[in-house]
Amino acid sequence: MCTQLFDPKVDYVFKNIFGSEKHPRILISFLNACIKPKEPIVEVKLKNTEITKEYIEDSFSRLDILAKTSTGELINIEMQRADERNMVKRSLYYWSKAYISEYTGKGAYANLPRTICINVLDxxxxxxxxxxxxxxxxxxxxxxxxxxxxxxxxxxxxxMKDIDESDLLSIWVGFLEDPNNEKVISLERKVEELQEAKEELARISRDPKEAENYRMRENARNDRLNALLSAEEKGERKAKLEIARLSLKNGLSIEIVSQITGLSLEEIKNL
Structure with a gap:
């Protein structure tokens, strides 16, 4: 019986594949494919490998990957599945946190490292x-x-509509989108790191403990989305009530205000 593979876009799974000390070649391949440096990255040191139960269950925790290359660059990678309408500023914020984390004081600004943030978005x-x-x-x-x-x-x-076999980043994105894609499967024989990632994904997907962590992380994500949706709905309702008050103040009838705002006649009468 075939094991149903976990979604590699879940940040818990993503970090276990790309942020594992046991599989540095996977991360190195992905970084070279994305950054395309003049001199290929050959070594990375992970700086935040721990994934505790508290992080998994906390809907607002980040399971990002922070790595340092052998030439001193800091690279932060985040997998984000939902648009929370703050991604650009969020990326700048986490870039700044990574950047100043290397500051040793005494005005040593010249020693601050080149810092790269990679945001993988669904x-x-x-x-x-x-x-x-x-x-x-x-x-x-x-x-x-x-x-x-x-x-x-x-x-x-x-x-990305189709996998470009000549572009390694396109191949990695294809894997994230659907690890069972026929083109991805065919490319596993050519790209050793891709095959290694697929094998690690299969291992995680078979492990009962990992399955429980996967379930908890998905629940945490749903809790976060529900919290954000609830906050949006409250904000929308507050805006509708304010529009209704102003409309009534300007002499519009209750019926027209109801049509404009979508509020019930009873809700408007109670303003």
Missing amino acids: FILLEEEKFHNKYLIQNTSNNNLLTDTLELHFIEIPK
Whole structure:
């Protein structure tokens, strides 16, 4: 009987595959595919490998990956499945936290490392055609680069329509979208790290303890989404009530105010 594979886009699973000290080649392959550095990354050291039960059950915890390359760059990777309408500022915030984490004091600003944030998104965020976009600090008049210290990547999974076999990042995104995709399966024979990731995903999916962690993480995510939805609904209702008050103040009838706001006649009478 075949094991149903977990969704690798669940942050708990994503971190176990790409942020595992046992499988550094997977992360190195993904980073080289995304960043495309002039000199390939050959070694990484993970800085936050612990995944406690408290982190799994906390709906507002981040199961990100923070790594440092052998040449000193800091790289933060986050898998985000829901659009909470704060992704750009959130990425800048976590970039800043990673960046200053290396500050040793005494004005040693020159030693602060190049810091890269990679945001893997299961939703569309940007008004860009490509599924992978990189942002730097550049002069707006001539595009001269001010510094390579800040680098933000956004990978929008839904924008990739088909796997490009010549692009390793496209292959990795295909794996995240559907590890059982026929093209992904065929490429496992050519890309050793992809096969290693698939085997690790299968191992996690067979493990009863991992299955419980997976379930808890999904429950935590649902709790977070419900909390955000409830907050939005409260905000919308507050706005409707304010519009109703102003409309009544300006002489509109209760019936018209009800049509405008969607509030019941009883709700408007009670204002």
